[in-house]
Amino acid sequence: MAGSARRREYPGARPVLGLDIGGTKLAAGVITGDGVPHGVIVQPTRTAQGWPAVVERLFTMGREAVAAAGLGPVAAVGIACGGPLDAATGTLVAPPHLPGWRNVGIGRLAEDAFGVPAALQNDATAAALAEYRFGAGADASTMLYLTISTGIGGGAVVDGRLHLGAAGNAAEFGHVTVLRGGRRCSCGRSGCIEAYGSGTSIAERARERLVDFPGSALAEIDDVTAADVTRAAAAGDPLAGLVWGETVDLLGAAITDLVNVFEPDLVVLGGGVTRAGAMLLDPIREIVAAEAMPPAAAAAKIVLAGLGDHVGVVGAGAVAHEYARPGHHFAQQVTRV
Amino acid sequence: MAGSARRREYPGARPVLGLDIGGTKLAAGVITGDGVPHGVIVQPTRTAQGWPAVVERLFTMGREAVAAAGLGPVAAVGIACGGPLDAATGTLVAPPHLPGWRNVGIGRLAEDAFGVPAALQNDATAAALAEYRFGAGADASTMLYLTISTGIGGGAVVDGRLHLGAAGNAAEFGHVTVLRGGRRCSCGRSGCIEAYGSGTSIAERARERLVDFPGSALAEIDDVTAADVTRAAAAGDPLAGLVWGETVDLLGAAITDLVNVFEPDLVVLGGGVTRAGAMLLDPIREIVAAEAMPPAAAAAKIVLAGLGDHVGVVGAGAVAHEYARPGHHFAQQVTRV
Numbered sequence: 249m250a251g252s253a254r255r256r257e258y259p260g261a262r263p264v265l266g267l268d269i270g271g272t273k274l275a276a277g278v279i280t281g282d283g284v285p286h287g288v289i290v291q292p293t294r295t296a297q298g299w300p301a302v303v304e305r306l307f308t309m310g311r312e313a314v315a316a317a318g319l320g321p322v323a324a325v326g327i328a329c330g331g332p333l334d335a336a337t338g339t340l341v342a343p344p345h346l347p348g349w350r351n352v353g354i355g356r357l358a359e360d361a362f363g364v365p366a367a368l369q370n371d372a373t374a375a376a377l378a379e380y381r382f383g384a385g386a387d388a389s390t391m392l393y394l395t396i397s398t399g400i401g402g403g404a405v406v407d408g409r410l411h412l413g414a415a416g417n418a419a420e421f422g423h424v425t426v427l428r429g430g431r432r433c434s435c436g437r438s439g440c441i442e443a444y445g446s447g448t449s450i451a452e453r454a455r456e457r458l459v460d461f462p463g464s465a466l467a468e469i470d471d472v473t474a475a476d477v478t479r480a481a482a483a484g485d486p487l488a489g490l491v492w493g494e495t496v497d498l499l500g501a502a503i504t505d506l507v508n509v510f511e512p513d514l515v516v517l518g519g520g521v522t523r524a525g526a527m528l529l530d531p532i533r534e535i536v537a538a539e540a541m542p543p544a545a546a547a548a549k550i551v552l553a554g555l556g557d558h559v560g561v562v563g564a565g566a567v568a569h570e571y572a573r574p575g576h577h578f579a580q581q582v583t584r585v
Numbered sequence: 586m587a588g589s590a591r592r593r594e595y596p597g598a599r600p601v602l603g604l605d606i607g608g609t610k611l612a613a614g615v616i617t618g619d620g621v622p623h624g625v626i627v628q629p630t631r632t633a634q635g636w637p638a639v640v641e642r643l644f645t646m647g648r649e650a651v652a653a654a655g656l657g658p659v660a661a662v663g664i665a666c667g668g669p670l671d672a673a674t675g676t677l678v679a680p681p682h683l684p685g686w687r688n689v690g691i692g693r694l695a696e697d698a699f700g701v702p703a704a705l706q707n708d709a710t711a712a713a714l715a716e717y718r719f720g721a722g723a724d725a726s727t728m729l730y731l732t733i734s735t736g737i738g739g740g741a742v743v744d745g746r747l748h749l750g751a752a753g754n755a756a757e758f759g760h761v762t763v764l765r766g767g768r769r770c771s772c773g774r775s776g777c778i779e780a781y782g783s784g785t786s787i788a789e790r791a792r793e794r795l796v797d798f799p800g801s802a803l804a805e806i807d808d809v810t811a812a813d814v815t816r817a818a819a820a821g822d823p824l825a826g827l828v829w830g831e832t833v834d835l836l837g838a839a840i841t842d843l844v845n846v847f848e849p850d851l852v853v854l855g856g857g858v859t860r861a862g863a864m865l866l867d868p869i870r871e872i873v874a875a876e877a878m879p880p881a882a883a884a885a886k887i888v889l890a891g892l893g894d895h896v897g898v899v900g901a902g903a904v905a906h907e908y909a910r911p912g913h914h915f916a917q918q919v920t921r922v
Contacts, residue, residue, distance in 0.1 A: 332878070332879065332880055389751070390750065390751060390755075404846075406743045406744070406748055407743070407746060407748060409744060411727075411743055411744060411847070412848075413727065413847060413848025413849070413880075413881065413884070414726070414727060414848045414849060414880075414881070414885070415848060415881065415883070415884050416880070417848055417878060417880045417881060418847055418848035418881075419846060419848075420845040420846065420848075420878050420881070421846065423842070423845045423878060424761070424762075424842040424845060424846060425761075425762065425763050425839070425841075425842050426762050427764060427765050428763045428764050428834070428835060428838050435876075435878065436876070437841075439838075497765070498765060501762045501765050501776075502762070504762075505760070505761040505842075506846070508757040508760045508761060509755065509756060509757065509758065509761060509843070509846065510748070510755055511750025511751045511752060511754055511755035511757075512750070539772075539773070539774045541669070541754060541757050541760060541772060543751075543752035543753070544751070544752065544754060544757070546752070547750070547751035548751070
């Protein structure tokens with residue numbers, strides 16, 4: 249956590265519970281108005297258990313986190329999860345990372361379980377809010393957050409306000425074109441930046457080209473991951489270097505596009521692929537500086553995320569602080585499948 | 586003008602003077618708080634006269650518009666011009682469509698000439714504000730405006746507020762990538778949508794391919810324009826059809842990207858190329874409906890601009906209504922070259 253950065257605290261706010269629902273892990277923690285997580289509990293998601301069992305376990309984790317934090321009852325619950333979701337009704341529509349979760353009314357279930365108001369937002373949006381309030385973005389006015397991970401997600405704070413969009417799913421930064429007609433993307437289009445810059449694509453593209461680079465260090469590895477490609481590229485492996493070079497070039501192009509569109513003060517990069525550090529950040533900064541419109545290039549700082557592994561649960565807590573309202577109740581709309 | 590649309594008027598506002606500085610024409614008009622232009626005067630820009638003579642003539646046009654409108658003295662002056670510009674200091678930095686205009690302190694010159702506060706904004710931003718307040722966008726909350734003309738410019742209203750960006754040049758929608766490594770763009774990059782979707786590029790690409798289509802109707806024309814290509818495509822000419830098909834496909838891709846990024850209620854298309862009407866609008870709507878993220882695709886209406894040829898001067902007036910403040914004076918910073 250960027251301890252020295254100015255924070256946009258929620259002054260006088262009572263502690264809230266943050267619940268983060270990922271495809272591989274669940275996290276629960278109590279978040280105070282200064283953005284500090286307390287009593288954080290993390291468990292594997294185990295989606296095979298089916299959503300009712302997973303949600304029940306998540307709520308148990310929530311109760312344990314409240315007990316562990318020792319700060320008394322929480323004022324609200326915030327939930328962060330991958331979209332598509334409907335924030336207005338507190339419903340997970342059909343998150344691709346949670347097979348079988350269709351129209352799960354998680355907001356109402358949480359309100360029933362904890363007896364306090366709840367709020368739901370996209371996980372990348374929640375992370376953007378957390379970085380803006382408490383992390384790398386605490387000095388910014390217009391801030392873009394990109395999570396470069398299994399997929400690519402995003403969140404945008406525009407002139408000091410989180411931009412949610414007409415249906416609450418704005419800032420789909422993974423789904424902007426870099427090569428019309430190029431690689432197939434998870435969204436059904438071709439040539440989106442997610443189809444090149446995501447960890448999934450980095451690993452796939454390296455595996456596809458192994459046949460042309462039989463001497464590559466990656467040929468020794470059974471199931472090449474994006475982290476393997478990053479390491480091998482750093483060590484000078486030609487195949488890995490080729491894939492990495494293409495990756496950072498296209499990520500740089502997409503981020504340049506977003507800088508031209510928003511003219512932000514700050515772009516914050518998070519997610520697993522950013523563990524590559526300077527190998528990722530330096531070329532992206534160079535491309536934006538060289539290619540964005542000059543005033544936008546001069547205005548936009550590009551940094552790595554400040555909140556680290558707890559960004560999910562802190563984001564969920566920030567969602568509760570920002571959006572849960574006393575007396576709020578989601579309507580009865582749980583569709584059991 | 587979309588007469589039936591709800592308008593976001595400036596209630597009780599005194600009339601202002603709008604001055605629109607284009608590469609080919611100047612316009613001046615008095616704009617009342619309901620967005621209606623009065624006493625509009627239009628003249629060729631004649632950049633060869635040099636900026637001091639052009640600015641003097643523009644101010645004379647302004648005085649004539651005030652007299653013709655017969656609404657008494659104006660409360661402020663708004664100026665719209667292509668960027669890059671510095672809205673904070675009221676300075677035209679180096680607009681590419683106005684050769685030789687470098688660091689012209691037009692804001693201060695206007696304040697001196699008219700004795701009232703002035704405000705300066707990018708012309709596409711001003712047009713976006715005008716469409717949002719008085720035109721096609723009068724029911725929208727998040728609205729994107731694209732002007733598809735000699736180049737491609739844009740403006741964004743995000744959650745009811747014009748988004749200007751860190752240095753006042755946000756919404757450079759012409760400079761988002763559609764084909765990394767593709768055609769050279771005016772901004773120095775390659776593969777931006779402006780390098781394919783602008784009127785300049787439509788005409789250029791048709792001319793480049795004439796050699797392969799000696800029977801094309803365009804081969805009869807001396808200096809093919811984008812309007813020629815549009816007409817010939819409508820008439821079934823194969824070369825024109827090829828160029829037009831590529832144009833609308835890439836414009837559709839870029840607009841899909843912007844819809845994924847902003848999840849707007851509304852996208853408004855203006856500028857000369859939109860005179861093609863349904864030939865442009867229908868395929869763009871189809872691409873966005875098929876390719877954008879489903880909630881964003883469902884939310885975003887795509888329409889043609891509502892204010893027609895007066896959008897420039899109405900936009901300049903809206904800039905005065907929105908940004909000029911009583912008692913404001915730009916600092917002395919005119920650099921004569």
